[in-house]
Amino acid sequence: MKRLLIAAATALMMQSALAADPDTEFRQQVNAFVDSWHDDAANTRPGYWDKFTPDAVFIGTDKSEVWSYKEFKAWAKRFWDRKKAWNFTAQKRNVYFSPDKRYVWFDEQLNTQMGTCQASGVLRNTGKGFLVEHYQLSLAVPNPLMDNFTKAIQAYEAKAQP
Template identity: 70%
Template sequence: MKTAFAAPLLAACLALPFAACAQSPAADQAFRAKVNDFVDGWHKDAANADPAYFDKMAPEGIYIGTDKSEVWTRDAFKVWAKPYFDRKKAWAFTAQKRNVYFSPDKKYVWFDEQLNTQMGTCQASGVLRSTEKGFLIEHYQLSLAVPNPLMDKFTKAVAAHEGKDASK
């Protein structure tokens, strides 16, 4: 009898930490809203050339821009962006739509978004880490959204720009 009771009890105890991470749909939606507010605020900081923009990135955080040469750590990105922030006008990205996902313990968040930008529609993805002080951006990648019917011309234009044969 003791063994028959012990197995279910052990299983319930082992499942308890995972059950603690489970949230209600309303709590999950509230968390997504918090993530959206953070990312929208980060984009607003750039549009207003507010230096708080960089404080929202982890010290080891990575920003990948649209050009293949644009892979920066936070501090290198800050140096690159300084002329834009000095003139008090950087870039303005506004989310058209965003999908937000997160780990069961909500310590990590990943998202993808389509953005209205000065370059037209862009797509981006990012990873956030939740800290005691709020979220930090660990990784962000921005991409130009090229419509498939334009891809052949776009590929050839890039190859020509880089001095390569696009047919290879």
């Protein structure tokens, strides 16, 4: 009897949690999509590229890295050819979406080979799944390091000028 009461209480608590946020399942689908997209890159699976819209934009960490889907794919070809690309795993992610759930936007903090990065993205819900419309990756620079970091960038850019 005690087990039955525990099972019933657990079921009620889970139902209550879902009722409190009816979008929990949708958020889980978004998280699963983004996690699998990152995993596709880590394993250089061709499916990574199938998760973009044809007119997607990818913005990397360097100010020159504002790419169309085709430009980004061409730039990344060398990584796919050697079967080793980037490995991003989410530390945390916030998911937001339009009332009709057709558009999703998110921000995330990531573990990467560059340390902690931050990113944001926009997904389109096709009804059959999600596609990446826009993604921007940024280095997360701790505020106490910002002055030295800014000076290093200024010195680098001054040398690059003719």
